[in-house]
Amino acid sequence: MRDYSIKEIKAIEERLEHTIQKLEKLQKQAGIxxxxxxxxxxxxxxxxxxxxxxxxxxxxxxxxxxxxxxxxxxxxxxxxxxx
The missing domain is CATH 3.90.105 (Molybdopterin biosynthesis moea protein, domain 2)
Known part of the structure; x- marks a missing residue:
C-alpha cells in the first residue's frame, strides 16, 4: 500500500468534503x-x-x-x- 504525504491527504479530504457538500445540496434540492x-x-x-x-x-x-x-x-x- 502506498504512503500518502500530509499534503496529499489534505487534498483528498478537501475533495471529499466538497463532494459531500455537493451531494447534500443535491439531496436537499430533490427533497431526499x-x-x-x-x-x-x-x-x-x-x-x-x-x-x-x-x-x-x-x-x-x-x-x-x-x-x-x-x-x-x-x-x-x-x-x-x-x-
Missing part, C-alpha cells in the same frame, strides 16, 4: 434526506454493534429498518451528537 447505514454509523462513531442496538432499543437514536438493514437519518445523528 441523507441516511447512513448501521455499519457506517458504528464505524464512524467507534461504537460497538451492541451499543448501537441499545441506543435504538432505548429510543436514544431514531432509525428505519428495511428488511434486515438499519438506517439512521444524518439529521438525527447530528442532533444526537450536537454536530
Amino acid at each position: 434526506e441523507p441516511f447512513i447505514d448501521n455499519s457506517d454509523f458504528i464505524r464512524i462513531f467507534k461504537i460497538s454493534n451492541s451499543t448501537a442496538k441499545n441506543w435504538r432499543t432505548k429510543g436514544i437514536i431514531p432509525y428505519v429498518q428495511i428488511e434486515n438493514k438499519i438506517y439512521y437519518k444524518v439529521t438525527d445523528i447530528k442532533e444526537l451528537f450536537a454536530i
Whole structure:
C-alpha cells in the first residue's frame, strides 16, 4: 500500500468534503434526506454493534429498518451528537 504525504491527504479530504457538500445540496434540492447505514454509523462513531442496538432499543437514536438493514437519518445523528 502506498504512503500518502500530509499534503496529499489534505487534498483528498478537501475533495471529499466538497463532494459531500455537493451531494447534500443535491439531496436537499430533490427533497431526499441523507441516511447512513448501521455499519457506517458504528464505524464512524467507534461504537460497538451492541451499543448501537441499545441506543435504538432505548429510543436514544431514531432509525428505519428495511428488511434486515438499519438506517439512521444524518439529521438525527447530528442532533444526537450536537454536530
